[in-house]
Amino acid sequence: MKLLSKTVTTLAGALLLLTSSLGALADWELDGQRSTVQFMSVKNASVAELHHFRALTGGISDTGAAQVALDLDSVETLVPIRNQRMRELLFETVRFPAAMLRAEVPPSLTKLPVGETRDTSIEVEVDLHGTTQSYLAEVLVTRLNDGGLQVVISEPIVVKAADFGLDGGIEILREVAGLKSISTAVPVSGQLVFTPPG
Known part of the structure; x- marks a missing residue:
């Protein structure tokens, strides 16, 4: 961290670009206060812990193009030193300040009547650590009383660290923490709430 000022400038610039592009497409805007993306890690084969990201931004365009950015610096494990190591x-x-989630949302979902829930599958593209992978996500989509759209991942998506080149980092974390093992297949779940245009 010798070049702290350069690091802060680079990170701020990258996140500004992400926020600008997301704001441009956000006819539906992600409500970061009511949204969460969580992932579970297992250490020493039996100790499971749930983590999440504190900062999410995104939206859905009028054509149904959805994007959600996860600020990776906002990772929260409830242990400050572990947050820093992650x-x-x-x-x-x-180098990689954010993870991007992208999907195409059918018009039928954004036009659900208030109180109605739809169980469906949506292909989600995940851009993380310089690599992109696609997953079929099972989701529950509900039109809320305030007009918002709630999307809940009903079956956790299992993400393999090796698919994003993160397995080496997990091994380093294991060594630094003095653990016998850390899982390299991670279930990811979440709830996203979008506020309607206007």
Whole structure:
């Protein structure tokens, strides 16, 4: 962290670009206060812990193009030193400040009547650590009383660290923490709430 000022400038610039592009398409805007993306890790084969990201931005365009950006520096594990290690050793947030989730949302979902829930599958593209992978996500989509759209991942998506080149970082974390093992297949779940245009 010798070039702290350069690092902060690079990160701020990258997140500004992401926020600008997301704002441009956000006819439906992600409500970050009511949205969460969580992932579970297992250490020493039996100790499961749930983590999440504190900062999410995104939206759905009028054509149904959805994007959600996860600020990887906002990872929250409830252990400050572990947060720092994940940022620096696993996600390498200086180089890769955010993870992007992209999907095409059918018009029938954004036009659901208030109170109605639809169970469906949506292909989600995940851009993380310089690599892109696609997953078929099972989701429950509900039109809320306030007009918002709630999307809940009903079956956790299992993400393999090796698919994004993160397995080496997990091994470094294991060594630094003095653990016997850390799982490299991680279930990801979440709830996203979008506020309607206007």
